[in-house]
Amino acid sequence: MELTETQMLPLAQQRTWDALNDTDVLRACIPGCESIEPDGEHAYLVVLSAAVGPVKARFKGRLQQTDIDAPNSYNVVFEGQGGAAGFAKGSARVTLEPDGDTATKLTYTASAQVGGKLAQIGSRLIDGAARKIAGEFFKRFGAQVAGVGEGEGEGDGEGATTADDDEAAATEAAPPNTESTDAADAESGGDAPKRKKSWKAWISKF
Known part of the structure; x- marks a missing residue:
């Protein structure tokens, strides 16, 4: 399997690099x-669950970064075992290029080999699953890095705005309700004499 993709990320190159080396960020995005735990210098032990076509398994593996040129590029060598599901191993080249001061273009080229049940389900399913997983990772990663340093302040502001809006909406809603009640009372009061008069007119017929 070979996979090449390019992603635009809304973060400066150095901060993107830092996020790619932050285990908390990676755990939230993979x-x-x-x-995902450190295992020596520039290496990590990873445990994850994945489904590739009809095969579902819990994989335990190791990632090792090599040829590091911070904050521009590095290689990743990976291998993992999924029990009866089989194994996967391969490598990837990741490069970062600045796109102005607030964005980064990330490009990666990955190649992998699989064995066991995984090797029996066909390359198209494997490629599709790999692209789906990669796409979901970068979707989460983009959202994660976009919120760095902004989440708490914006969240509080949005919460306050929502509360104010709700209070304002409740205040604005009160007058129409009062008017509706008054209108209903007036209508009821207005109808009462008419109904009384109609009753008398009906009685007078007998």
Whole structure:
């Protein structure tokens, strides 16, 4: 399997690099990731659950970064075991290029080999699953890095705005309700004499 993709990320190059080396960020962004822990210099132990076609398994693997040129590029060598599901191993080249001061173009080229049940389900399913996982990772990663340093302040502001809007809406809603009640009372009061008169007119017929 070979996979090449380019992603535009809304963050400066150095901050993107830092996020790619932050285990908390990676844990939140890798689909199905249960844990990711340092295992020596520039290496990580990863546990994740994944489904590739009809094959679902819990994989335990190791990632090793090599040829590091911070904050521009690095290689990743990975291998993982999924029990009866089989194994996967391969490598990827990741490069970062600044796009102005507030955005970064990330390009990666990955190649992998699989064995066991994974090797029996066909390359198209494997490629499709890999692209889906990669797409979900970068979707989460983009959202994660976009919120760095902004989430708490914006969240509080949005919460306050929502509360104010709700209070204002309730205040604005009160007059129409009062008017509706008054209108209903007036209508009821207006109808009462008419109904009384109609009753008398009906009685007078007998």
